[in-house]
Amino acid sequence: MKRRAALSVLAAGMLAGCAGVAPAPAGDAYVFAYFIGNGEDGLHLAGSGDGYRWDALNGGRSFLAPTVGKAKLMRDPCILRGPDGIYRMVWTSGWNETGIGYASSPDLVHWSAQRELPVMAHEPTALNAWAPEIAWDERRGEYLIFWSSTIPGRFARTEAAGDNAGANKYDHRIYATTTRDFTTFTPTRLFYDPGFSVIDATFVRTRRGDWLLVKDETRHPPRKYLQLARAASLQGPFAPLAAPITPAGLWTEGPTALQVGEDVIVYYDAYTAKHYGALRSRDLVHWEDVTAQMRFPDEGTPRRMRHGTALRVPANVLESLRAR
Numbered sequence: 001m002k003r004r005a006a007l008s009v010l011a012a013g014m015l016a017g018c019a020g021v022a023p024a025p026a027g028d029a030y031v032f033a034y035f036i037g038n039g040e041d042g043l044h045l046a047g048s049g050d051g052y053r054w055d056a057l058n059g060g061r062s063f064l065a066p067t068v069g070k071a072k073l074m075r076d077p078c079i080l081r082g083p084d085g086i087y088r089m090v091w092t093s094g095w096n097e098t099g100i101g102y103a104s105s106p107d108l109v110h111w112s113a114q115r116e117l118p119v120m121a122h123e124p125t126a127l128n129a130w131a132p133e134i135a136w137d138e139r140r141g142e143y144l145i146f147w148s149s150t151i152p153g154r155f156a157r158t159e160a161a162g163d164n165a166g167a168n169k170y171d172h173r174i175y176a177t178t179t180r181d182f183t184t185f186t187p188t189r190l191f192y193d194p195g196f197s198v199i200d201a202t203f204v205r206t207r208r209g210d211w212l213l214v215k216d217e218t219r220h221p222p223r224k225y226l227q228l229a230r231a232a233s234l235q236g237p238f239a240p241l242a243a244p245i246t247p248a249g250l251w252t253e254g255p256t257a258l259q260v261g262e263d264v265i266v267y268y269d270a271y272t273a274k275h276y277g278a279l280r281s282r283d284l285v286h287w288e289d290v291t292a293q294m295r296f297p298d299e300g301t302p303r304r305m306r307h308g309t310a311l312r313v314p315a316n317v318l319e320s321l322r323a324r
Contacts, residue, residue, distance in 0.1 A: 069093030254307025
C-alpha cells in the first residue's frame with residue numbers, strides 16, 4: 001500500500017484508569033513496567049491486585065537487559081498487550097538517539113531479540129526520540145507508536161521557551177508511525193502540536209472514551225504539568241487541552257493511566273521531588289490526589305520507580321511473575 005512505507009527498509013539496516021479501593025475485575029491484575037537509575041539495567045516490573053499497592057517483582061531485579069542503541073539504555077518502557085495476547089514493548093534507548101527500542105514477549109519473562117526502530121532517522125538534525133508509547137487502534141486494525149522529538153528550528157517561535165541542555169535547545173512535538181506487523185511501518189509524521197513544547201504523551205482509555213494526556217514541557221516560564229484533551233479517536237482530532245490536573249508547582253513526567261473499577265487512576269513521576277504520585281477521577285474533570293494511598297516499590301531510595309507504564313494483565317500472568 002502506498003501509505004505504508006519504508007521504515008522497514010531502514011530497520012533492516014539498523015492496548016491502557018469515592019471512597020475505597022476497587023479491585024481488578026475477576027481474573028485480572030495489574031503490572032507496572034518501569035526503570036530505575038538511568039535505565040542501565042533494563043526492565044523492572046511491579047505487580048498489584050488493586051492498582052494501589054505495588055510490589056517489585058523478580059526480587060527487584062531486571063527482567064531484560066538493554067542491547068540496542070549507542071547508549072544501551074532502557075528508559076520509559078511502554079508495554080501493550082495486543083489483541084493476539086502478545087506483549088509488545090518500546091523504550092527510550094538513549095538520551096540523544098533517533099531510534100527507539102522494540103521487543104515482544106508472550107509472558108513478560110521471555111523476550112524476543114531486541115530491535116532498534118529508526119523512527120527519526122529521516123531527520124538528520126533530530127536530537128532525540130523520547131518516551132515512546134504503543135496503542136492498539138481497534139478501528140483501523142493497527143498499532144500506533146508515538147514519541148517526543150526535537151528538530152531544531154522546526155518550531156522556532158517556541159524554541160526559547162523550551163529546555164536548554166548544553167548546546168541543545170529542546171522544543172518537542174509528538175511524532176508517530178503505525179504498523180500492523182512490526183516489520184512495515186508508515187512514514188513518521190507529526191502527530192500532535194499544541195503550540196508549545198510537549199512530551200510524554202499517553203492515551204487514557206476509559207469507559208467514558210479516550211483522552212490524550214500530555215506534559216507541557218515549557219521551561220520559561222516553568223509549567224511541567226499534565227493536561228488532558230478529549231480524543232475523537234486515536235488519530236484525533238483532539239479537543240483543546242483542559243486545565244492542568246497535577247498539583248501547582250510540581251514538576252511531573254511519565255504519566256500512565258488505568259481504569260480501576262469506576263475510577264481512572266493517573267500515575268506520574270514527580271521527578272524533582274523524587275517520588276511517584278497518583279490522581280483519580282470518575283469524570284476526568286474533577287481529580288483527587290491519592291498519592292498517600294499508594295505504595296510503590298523502593299520509594300525514598302535510589303532504586304525508586306521511574307517513568308513507566310501500568311497495564312492490566314490476566315491474574316495468572318501476575319501469579320507466574322510472582323512465583324519467579
